[in-house]
């Protein structure tokens with residue numbers, strides 16, 4: 001394409017080194033759509049005739065069909081997706097096809113094409129994330145009344161509703177959906193018409209092209225438009241956060257599934273055995289999700305370091321933005337595929353869970369707060385109950401096995417009404433502060449969570465209306481009158 005200025009052919013090794021087809025051929029349909037919008041705009045501002053526009057559009061439609069059927073085999077010699085498609089157009093139309101690139105650079109072209117493609121990919125991912133949130137809500141509903149030990153420092157702390165735990169996971173993943181939406185909003189303005197960096201001497205109508213591509217707006221500055229990849233970094237931020245949340249969730253389930261904890265059971269179909277030890281059932285899926293979180297972090301770092309040190313404008317380095325992006329998207333698609341069905345089948349052994357409260361120490365805070373309600377200052381109450389715990393430890397007694405008489409010797413303020421409070425269910429039921437673990441409070445959370453999920457879902461749905469397939473159905477329709 002740039003033969004004019006050069007006096008020798010490009011070296012083969014250079015061709016192989018600089019080509020990007022392995023990374024960008026998946027953008028082919030998005031690129032055709034981008035070209036169709038551009039050519040319609042060229043016709044509107046009379047840079048090409050309606051007849052030429054019609055001819056280019058029908059050739060582009062044919063090219064789109066060739067891409068879909070796999071008939072279009074791109075050539076490495078043509079370097080990238082953009083030049084392959086343009087060359088095919090010229091092959092089909094001759095000099096009319098050569099008008100397509102009027103007022104356009106591959107810099108604004110790739111910036112636009114990536115946004116079109118990602119708009120679809122990220123909204124798809126958003127819907128998968130919503131599905132995972134829905135599964136977490138259902139887990140919460142199923143386990144509202146199941147009482148399990150809650151941990152801090154991985155030491156037993158206080159009894160909680162398992163529904164409360166699932167909702168804690170839900171809120172974290174809901175925030176992730178906000179991060180993903182933020183990335184989607186960030187990419188929702190059109191760079192097309194920015195040219196190489198400075199715009200064009202030709203009377204391009206960027207707003208018209210943007211409306212065909214169903215962007216909400218037009219990027220304000222042509223230099224910024226072709227150089228910024230902020231929405232990619234935003235996506236990677238989301239991906240890191242999401243995978244860290246997955247890792248944390250998996251880690252909990254791995255621990256609770258050990259024979260030492262043992263109060264959840266994972267579905268057999270989501271576990272693997274040992275080649276040597278016949279008794280083994282390993283939580284490999286959870287371990288791999290936890291392990292692969294590192295890749296999402298790697299992709300984020302890869303993207304950030306790619307951007308670091310670039311001068312302000314297009315630099316070929318940016319071609320590499322796709323590598324980490326595709327790897328990360330593929331990872332997240334696989335995780336959102338495998339994790340929800342596993343989660344929906346986590347079984348609870350309620351007897352084992354209650355068994356975990358054997359020593360009763362998880363109820364110590366309840367005794368201290370009971371004393372506060374009787375007028376004892378909290379620090380004093382804390383001290384007294386600490387001594388009671390020590391007394392129990394020395395005698396191998398459970399904290400909730402003490403008779404009223406024994407309590408009275410240790411803490412004179414205790415009365416008979418304490419005994420009924422020292423069961424895990426009561427400990428949960430009485431934590432009624434807003435956002436606390438009380439059963440009723442968890443039910444309130446679930447209801448509120450459902451509303452928030454519906455809102456997130458409808459926000460992702462909006463982007464689903466401009467998927468590539470929908471745009472392909474509209475973008476070639478053009479009247480030559």
Ligand code: ARG
Pocket residue numbers: 020024080106107110314316318319320
């Ligand atoms: N293959 C390039 C990329 O993905 C397209 C833009 C090339 N622009 C250029 N001036 N060489 O970034």
